Amino acid sequence: MSALFNFQSALLVLLLLICTSAYCHQLFPGFMDRNKDGAFTGIFWKCARIGERLSPYISMCCCVMAVSLFIGN
Structure with missing residues (x-):
């Protein structure tokens, strides 16, 4: 099933996007701040x-x- 139609998968994708973006901002703050618009x-x-x-x-x-996810599988 696609992540667009499954709420748990969509939430997982959103959490991973937030965590990855925060980690990349810590590594490359100038690049992220320069492209915020x-x-x-x-x-x-x-x-x-x-x-x-x-x-x-x-x-x-x-x-x-x-x-x-661990309990569900």
Whole structure:
């Protein structure tokens, strides 16, 4: 099933996007800050902001998602 039609898969993709964007922003802050106004790269900058400011909640969501995937299989 596609991630667009499965809520759990869509949530997993969103969490991975936020975590990856925050990690890349930590490695390349100049590149991410320079491209924050574009349509495609602006999404990554916004996800990086969410990941940096809400990191305890994002990490809890990742742990809950990992446990639910482990129990579901």
